[in-house]
Amino acid sequence: MKIMYSQEEIGKRIKELRRKKNLSQSRIAETLFISQAAYSLIENAQNGISVEHIIKLSNLYQVTTDYILKGHKNLITMNRKNGFIPLVNVHAHAGFVKNISDEYFSNIEDWYRIPGFDPSKDQSLFEVDGDSMAPTVLEKDILICQLHKNLENILDGSAVVAIVEGKIMVKRIRKHSDGQYLVLESDNDNHEHHKPMLVKKAAIGKIWIIRGKLSSGLVPFHEMASKGKITSLEENLEMLKKEVYQMNKKLTALTSKR
Structure with a gap:
């Protein structure tokens, strides 16, 4: 040619x-x-x-x-129309927060195709900074996220990427009895900021639902096993409480008949 x-x-x-x-x-x-x-x-x-x-x-x-x-036509332009999703890595977090717009993505060099995901203008990739959501999400994981436009319809317990007070946070979201607030939680109980955050909906800049992730690490088996044991103990304790309650009811009924 x-x-x-x-x-x-x-x-x-x-x-x-x-x-x-x-x-x-x-x-x-x-x-x-x-x-x-x-x-x-x-x-x-x-x-x-x-x-x-x-x-x-x-x-x-x-x-x-x-x-x-x-005049070459056999090269692929990396954009959403061609099936690519932009990546906001850790170093780009601050710049992304300051310039949240479609134009911002034109300056991002990292675009990726993700098998099994249909890209849209509302999808983005975020690199995880920190371990507040371990073991669900590990540091340096790449999260595949969908922009959520209505906080009123968000599903309780969803894992999300949220912009709060100028920071990108990866949290689990819970609804609050006061409709003006949401609660942001960490999955990692050992994290220094594990305490739930009570946040006004108006203070949340944007929020993305995590639809999947790309990870370079695996959760150690002993962590999975210990988590399973704790869950099993909690379930057994709950059953024991119910049995004790039923026994107390029977004893109370017998005592009242005497």
């Missing part, structure tokens, strides 16, 4: 892309922060095109920079 680097071919491709979108030269010039006359010279191959302009045009037309430069 012949590779085209010439200004003439680049001009032809960006002109074709503009016409397919039914956009004027003036509109494109405004996007590139240049005059309409300067842009016309680029399309007509009388002026070269800068790297910055190529990147802006690739984002505008949803094509690769390689297509604009060389």
Whole structure:
């Protein structure tokens, strides 16, 4: 396949892309922060095109920079339309909180396809920072999350990613008797911040339901076994309480007959 680097071919491709979108030269010039006359010279191959302009045009037309430069169509653009989900890693948490918008994701370099999940504009990946939800969620796990738009309909006990007071938190959510509040809990009883948090609904910026996770670690068997033993003991204790209660009722009835 012949590779085209010439200004003439680049001009032809960006002109074709503009016409397919039914956009004027003036509109494109405004996007590139240049005059309409300067842009016309680029399309007509009388002026070269800068790297910055190529990147802006690739984002505008949803094509690769390689297509604009060389005409290659066999490369995949990583965006939601192509089945990719953006990852907000630990280092990007602060920037994400400050700039929560669709435009923010255009600056994220990490996009992934997740087998078994149908991506939508409301799905995002979050890297876990800390162990407050261990063993359910481990540090450095990647959570597959769906934006939840109505706190009134949230399911009690859901594991969520929430933005509260400018921080991204991974918690389990509980409803409160006062409808203005929600309770955020940790699954890890040994965590320093394991105590439930009472949070006003109005204080929650955004909330995502955790639909799945990608993990690089496994819960140690002894932790699973000990958790199972505790659950079994709790169940046995509850049964014992019920039996004692029934015995007390019978003794009370016998005593009253004498």
